[in-house]
Amino acid sequence: EEAFRCKNITEKLLDFSRCNDIKRERTxxxxxxxxxxxxxxxxxxYTGKNIIxxxxxxxMAHVDAQEIKQVVLNLIVNALESMVASGMxxxxxxxxQGMAEMVFTDNGCGMSPDLLENIFEPFFTKRRDGKGTGLxxxxxxxxxxxxxxxIMATSPxxxxxxxxxxxxxxxxxxxxxxxxxxxxxxxGRAHV
Numbered sequence: 001e002e003a004f005r006c007k008n009i010t011e012k013l014l015d016f017s018r019c020n021d022i023k024r025e026r027t028x029x030x031x032x033x034x035x036x037x038x039x040x041x042x043x044x045x046y047t048g049k050n051i052i053x054x055x056x057x058x059x060m061a062h063v064d065a066q067e068i069k070q071v072v073l074n075l076i077v078n079a080l081e082s083m084v085a086s087g088m089x090x091x092x093x094x095x096x097q098g099m100a101e102m103v104f105t106d107n108g109c110g111m112s113p114d115l116l117e118n119i120f121e122p123f124f125t126k127r128r129d130g131k132g133t134g135l136x137x138x139x140x141x142x143x144x145x146x147x148x149x150x151i152m153a154t155s156p157x158x159x160x161x162x163x164x165x166x167x168x169x170x171x172x173x174x175x176x177x178x179x180x181x182x183x184x185x186x187x188g189r190a191h192v
Contacts, residue, residue, distance in 0.1 A: 112155075
Protein backbone atom coordinates (compact mmCIF):
# COMPACT_ATOMS: atom_id res chain seq x y z
CA GLU A 1 0.00 0.00 0.00
CA GLU A 2 2.82 2.40 0.85
CA ALA A 3 4.64 1.52 -2.39
CA PHE A 4 1.53 2.44 -4.39
CA ARG A 5 1.20 5.65 -2.38
CA CYS A 6 4.84 6.54 -3.21
CA LYS A 7 4.20 5.71 -6.88
CA ASN A 8 1.19 8.04 -6.85
CA ILE A 9 3.22 10.88 -5.30
CA THR A 10 6.01 10.37 -7.86
CA GLU A 11 3.53 10.48 -10.74
CA LYS A 12 2.05 13.71 -9.39
CA LEU A 13 5.53 15.22 -9.01
CA LEU A 14 6.32 14.35 -12.62
CA ASP A 15 2.99 15.80 -13.72
CA PHE A 16 3.66 18.95 -11.70
CA SER A 17 7.07 19.46 -13.31
CA ARG A 18 5.92 18.60 -16.84
CA CYS A 19 5.65 21.61 -19.10
CA ASN A 20 4.40 20.09 -22.32
CA ASP A 21 3.17 22.26 -25.12
CA ILE A 22 -0.52 22.86 -24.75
CA LYS A 23 -2.63 21.72 -27.69
CA ARG A 24 -5.45 24.25 -27.63
CA GLU A 25 -8.65 23.94 -29.62
CA ARG A 26 -12.15 25.34 -29.45
CA THR A 27 -13.84 23.43 -26.61
CA UNK A 28 -17.30 23.51 -25.05
CA UNK A 29 -16.58 23.91 -21.34
CA UNK A 30 -20.17 23.09 -20.38
CA UNK A 31 -19.93 19.73 -22.14
CA UNK A 32 -16.51 19.07 -20.63
CA UNK A 33 -17.76 19.79 -17.10
CA UNK A 34 -20.86 17.65 -17.67
CA UNK A 35 -18.65 14.70 -18.67
CA UNK A 36 -16.57 15.00 -15.49
CA UNK A 37 -19.70 15.36 -13.32
CA UNK A 38 -21.24 12.21 -14.85
CA UNK A 39 -18.03 10.27 -14.18
CA UNK A 40 -17.82 11.48 -10.55
CA UNK A 41 -21.46 10.61 -9.83
CA UNK A 42 -20.61 6.92 -10.33
CA UNK A 43 -17.95 6.90 -7.61
CA UNK A 44 -19.47 5.26 -4.54
CA UNK A 45 -17.77 7.33 -1.85
CA TYR A 46 -19.44 10.49 -3.20
CA THR A 47 -22.96 9.06 -3.09
CA GLY A 48 -25.25 11.40 -1.18
CA LYS A 49 -23.20 14.48 -2.02
CA ASN A 50 -25.08 16.72 -4.43
CA ILE A 51 -23.57 18.25 -7.54
CA ILE A 52 -25.75 20.91 -9.12
CA UNK A 53 -24.83 21.79 -12.68
CA UNK A 54 -27.40 23.16 -15.14
CA UNK A 55 -25.57 25.03 -17.91
CA UNK A 56 -27.67 27.61 -19.72
CA UNK A 57 -25.58 27.57 -22.89
CA UNK A 58 -22.45 26.17 -24.50
CA UNK A 59 -19.44 28.19 -23.36
CA MET A 60 -16.64 27.92 -25.88
CA ALA A 61 -13.00 28.54 -25.00
CA HIS A 62 -9.65 27.97 -26.68
CA VAL A 63 -8.10 25.38 -24.32
CA ASP A 64 -6.40 22.00 -24.10
CA ALA A 65 -9.47 19.90 -23.23
CA GLN A 66 -7.51 17.18 -21.39
CA GLU A 67 -5.67 19.70 -19.23
CA ILE A 68 -8.84 21.64 -18.37
CA LYS A 69 -10.61 18.35 -17.63
CA GLN A 70 -7.87 17.72 -15.02
CA VAL A 71 -8.55 21.17 -13.52
CA VAL A 72 -12.30 20.48 -13.31
CA LEU A 73 -11.73 17.02 -11.83
CA ASN A 74 -9.32 18.36 -9.18
CA LEU A 75 -11.70 21.14 -8.14
CA ILE A 76 -14.75 18.85 -7.99
CA VAL A 77 -12.95 16.15 -5.99
CA ASN A 78 -11.50 18.72 -3.56
CA ALA A 79 -14.95 20.21 -3.03
CA LEU A 80 -16.57 16.81 -2.45
CA GLU A 81 -13.79 15.79 -0.05
CA SER A 82 -14.40 18.95 1.99
CA MET A 83 -18.11 18.21 2.57
CA VAL A 84 -20.20 16.15 4.92
CA ALA A 85 -22.34 13.33 3.45
CA SER A 86 -25.23 15.61 2.45
CA GLY A 87 -23.03 18.41 1.11
CA MET A 88 -23.67 20.40 -2.03
CA UNK A 89 -21.43 21.63 -4.85
CA UNK A 90 -22.85 24.14 -7.32
CA UNK A 91 -21.02 24.59 -10.63
CA UNK A 92 -21.62 27.41 -13.07
CA UNK A 93 -20.02 28.17 -16.43
CA UNK A 94 -20.50 31.43 -18.29
CA UNK A 95 -18.90 34.20 -20.29
CA UNK A 96 -17.65 37.07 -18.14
CA GLN A 97 -15.70 40.13 -19.31
CA GLY A 98 -14.44 38.45 -22.48
CA MET A 99 -13.30 35.28 -20.70
CA ALA A 100 -14.85 31.87 -20.10
CA GLU A 101 -15.50 31.47 -16.38
CA MET A 102 -16.09 28.30 -14.36
CA VAL A 103 -17.26 28.72 -10.75
CA PHE A 104 -17.24 25.90 -8.17
CA THR A 105 -19.07 26.76 -4.92
CA ASP A 106 -19.38 24.23 -2.09
CA ASN A 107 -20.82 24.24 1.41
CA GLY A 108 -17.88 22.27 2.80
CA CYS A 109 -15.37 22.97 5.55
CA GLY A 110 -14.31 26.37 4.19
CA MET A 111 -10.89 27.95 4.64
CA SER A 112 -9.19 30.28 7.06
CA PRO A 113 -7.23 33.30 5.74
CA ASP A 114 -3.96 31.42 6.43
CA LEU A 115 -5.11 28.46 4.37
CA LEU A 116 -6.28 30.71 1.52
CA GLU A 117 -2.86 32.35 1.45
CA ASN A 118 -1.07 29.03 0.82
CA ILE A 119 -3.72 27.01 -1.03
CA PHE A 120 -1.84 26.82 -4.36
CA GLU A 121 1.60 26.08 -2.87
CA PRO A 122 3.12 22.68 -3.75
CA PHE A 123 2.85 20.06 -0.97
CA PHE A 124 0.45 22.23 1.03
CA THR A 125 -2.44 20.12 2.27
CA LYS A 126 -4.86 20.29 5.16
CA ARG A 127 -5.91 16.66 4.85
CA ARG A 128 -5.02 14.75 7.97
CA ASP A 129 -5.90 11.28 6.67
CA GLY A 130 -2.53 10.90 4.93
CA LYS A 131 -4.12 10.58 1.48
CA GLY A 132 -3.39 14.03 0.10
CA THR A 133 -0.06 14.99 -1.47
CA GLY A 134 -0.68 18.72 -1.63
CA LEU A 135 -0.09 18.77 -5.38
CA UNK A 136 -3.63 18.82 -6.82
CA UNK A 137 -4.22 22.56 -6.53
CA UNK A 138 -0.62 23.35 -7.49
CA UNK A 139 -1.05 21.36 -10.70
CA UNK A 140 -4.41 23.04 -11.25
CA UNK A 141 -2.80 26.47 -10.82
CA UNK A 142 0.01 25.56 -13.25
CA UNK A 143 -2.45 24.38 -15.92
CA UNK A 144 -4.57 27.54 -15.64
CA UNK A 145 -1.43 29.67 -15.73
CA UNK A 146 -0.23 27.90 -18.90
CA UNK A 147 -3.58 28.76 -20.48
CA UNK A 148 -2.98 32.46 -19.67
CA UNK A 149 -5.95 32.31 -17.31
CA UNK A 150 -6.46 32.89 -13.63
CA ILE A 151 -7.75 30.93 -10.67
CA MET A 152 -9.12 32.51 -7.50
CA ALA A 153 -10.07 30.92 -4.19
CA THR A 154 -12.39 32.59 -1.70
CA SER A 155 -14.06 31.52 1.53
CA PRO A 156 -15.97 33.45 4.19
CA UNK A 157 -14.20 31.32 6.80
CA UNK A 158 -13.97 27.88 8.33
CA UNK A 159 -17.13 25.76 8.09
CA UNK A 160 -18.63 28.27 5.64
CA UNK A 161 -17.80 26.73 2.28
CA UNK A 162 -15.46 27.81 -0.51
CA UNK A 163 -15.60 29.13 -4.05
CA UNK A 164 -13.01 28.51 -6.75
CA UNK A 165 -13.26 30.60 -9.92
CA UNK A 166 -11.30 29.69 -13.05
CA UNK A 167 -11.13 32.09 -16.00
CA UNK A 168 -9.59 31.20 -19.37
CA UNK A 169 -9.41 33.04 -22.70
CA UNK A 170 -12.16 32.30 -25.18
CA UNK A 171 -10.21 33.34 -28.27
CA UNK A 172 -6.65 32.44 -29.32
CA UNK A 173 -6.16 35.93 -30.78
CA UNK A 174 -6.36 37.38 -27.25
CA UNK A 175 -3.09 35.65 -26.37
CA UNK A 176 -0.12 37.42 -27.89
CA UNK A 177 3.15 35.51 -27.60
CA UNK A 178 5.28 38.56 -26.85
CA UNK A 179 2.84 39.98 -24.29
CA UNK A 180 2.12 36.62 -22.68
CA UNK A 181 5.67 36.10 -21.44
CA UNK A 182 5.65 39.41 -19.62
CA UNK A 183 2.24 39.01 -18.04
CA UNK A 184 2.11 35.28 -17.40
CA UNK A 185 2.92 35.51 -13.68
CA UNK A 186 0.48 38.38 -13.23
CA UNK A 187 -2.39 36.61 -14.99
CA GLY A 188 -1.85 33.28 -13.24
CA ARG A 189 -1.44 34.67 -9.75
CA ALA A 190 -3.86 33.27 -7.21
CA HIS A 191 -6.25 35.93 -5.98
CA VAL A 192 -7.33 35.39 -2.41
